[in-house]
Amino acid sequence: MRVYLDNAATTPLDPEVLEAMLPYLHNHFGNPSSIHYFGRETRAAIERARKQVASLFNVSPGEIFFTSGGTEANNMALQCSVRDLGVKHIITSPIEHHAVTHTVEALEKEGKIKLSFVKLHADGSVDYEDLERLLAATQEKTLVSLMHANNEIGILLDIERVSALVQTYQAYFHCDTVQTIGHYKLDLKKIKIHFISCAGHKFHGPKGTGFIYVNSEAHIKPLIHGGAQERNMRAGTENLYGIIGLAKALEICYSHLEEHEAYIRTLRDYMKQKISEEIPGIGFNSQDDGLYTVLNVKFPPNPKSELFLFNLDIAGIAASGGSACSSGSNVGSHVIAHLNNEPDSVAVRFSFSKFNTKEEIDFVVEKLKEMVPVVV
Numbered sequence: 170m171r172v173y174l175d176n177a178a179t180t181p182l183d184p185e186v187l188e189a190m191l192p193y194l195h196n197h198f199g200n201p202s203s204i205h206y207f208g209r210e211t212r213a214a215i216e217r218a219r220k221q222v223a224s225l226f227n228v229s230p231g232e233i234f235f236t237s238g239g240t241e242a243n244n245m246a247l248q249c250s251v252r253d254l255g256v257k258h259i260i261t262s263p264i265e266h267h268a269v270t271h272t273v274e275a276l277e278k279e280g281k282i283k284l285s286f287v288k289l290h291a292d293g294s295v296d297y298e299d300l301e302r303l304l305a306a307t308q309e310k311t312l313v314s315l316m317h318a319n320n321e322i323g324i325l326l327d328i329e330r331v332s333a334l335v336q337t338y339q340a341y342f343h344c345d346t347v348q349t350i351g352h353y354k355l356d357l358k359k360i361k362i363h364f365i366s367c368a369g370h371k372f373h374g375p376k377g378t379g380f381i382y383v384n385s386e387a388h389i390k391p392l393i394h395g396g397a398q399e400r401n402m403r404a405g406t407e408n409l410y411g412i413i414g415l416a417k418a419l420e421i422c423y424s425h426l427e428e429h430e431a432y433i434r435t436l437r438d439y440m441k442q443k444i445s446e447e448i449p450g451i452g453f454n455s456q457d458d459g460l461y462t463v464l465n466v467k468f469p470p471n472p473k474s475e476l477f478l479f480n481l482d483i484a485g486i487a488a489s490g491g492s493a494c495s496s497g498s499n500v501g502s503h504v505i506a507h508l509n510n511e512p513d514s515v516a517v518r519f520s521f522s523k524f525n526t527k528e529e530i531d532f533v534v535e536k537l538k539e540m541v542p543v544v545v
């Protein structure tokens with residue numbers, strides 16, 4: 170048996186999504202920029218997908234730009250704000266995804282911005298009073314970039330509170346929503362955010378797809394030049410079938426949101442309860458009220474720590490030590506390193522989807538029971 174519990178890294182494609190994509194891999198292949206029939210029909214399909222996506226977030230289709238994924242969307246939000254909106258100061262957290270931290274560090278190194286890191290509580294949550302202090306103390310145009318849910322420990326941001334603070338201090342707000350899109354509803358008419366980022370493969374859509382929402386008040390210019398696609402905002406022939414798949418995947422997620430959430434929560438809570446009862450000495454880096462797709466388990470220190478994920482893989486269990494880039498290795502989790510309450514413990518992120526089953530969880534628990542005493 171092989172069990173896939175690394176859904177925060179990526180998810181399997183939903184068969185219904187594949188169905189929706191297939192016609193655009195076979196018959197409808199025209200270049201959406203072509204003015205003949207073949208191009209017009211694929212252009213219309215992309216615009217239908219954009220409308221569908223926009224309606225799910227209660228925004229205008231003109232505010233949605235398809236990208237290659239979350240990394241590109243994050244880069245666009247950060248780099249374009251600095252270049253086009255006069256942003257001179259970025260406030261972020263030390264536990265953002267590298268698509269944010271590496272980008273802001275590069276901007277700082279180039280001398281384009283001052284970089285501030287907000288303080289975090291022991292569980293990884295943002296210290297909102299510190300965020301307000303940082304915003305109040307700045308004279309320069311500021312962008313706050315904070316993720317909705319942390320991809321490793323699942324801690325959630327109070328986006329309404331951050332949105333209100335950002336408006337009080339007339340700053341911009343970018344929220345990396347890569348881990349929450351498809352799992353939480355977001356009404357952007359009710360909560361003002363200037364930029365959100367999305368990656369289609371995190372909710373059973375295809376890889377290499379995503380979008381950035383850019384609030385119509387944020388007048389940014391393109392990052393990629395060379396064509397008039399995406400209303401001049403993102404050059405390059407569109408990932409047609411990817412865009413169709415992303416829109417279909419989102420539609421499925423939001424039409425079954427409560428049902429999927431309840432199911433996934435039950436699996437996660439069941440696994441937490443079982444391992445708490447059956448495996449001595451474990452703790453958790455994730456919270457019950459955090460991202461419901463993630464359970465980050467702190468295993469006791471052991472001499473074979475680095476081999477733990479490897480051994481899990483041999484036992485047929487796919488999990489992760491941190492973000493996708495460190496899947497299969499326990500090295501380099503800047504998030505766990507920052508929390509750092511027990512540096513020798515082994516952090517393993519198990520992340521769930523609607524395709525997992527209770528039988529799979531039972532299998533994983535049995536394997537963990539066999540493995541943990543061996544390595545302790």
Ligand SMILES: Cc1ncc(COP(=O)(O)O)c(C=O)c1O
Nearest residue numbers: 238239240266268320347368493
């Ligand atoms: C929170 C977060 N942001 C950004 C990304 C990057 O997304 P992608 O790899 O699709 O570009 C990820 C992917 O792991 C993520 O979890």
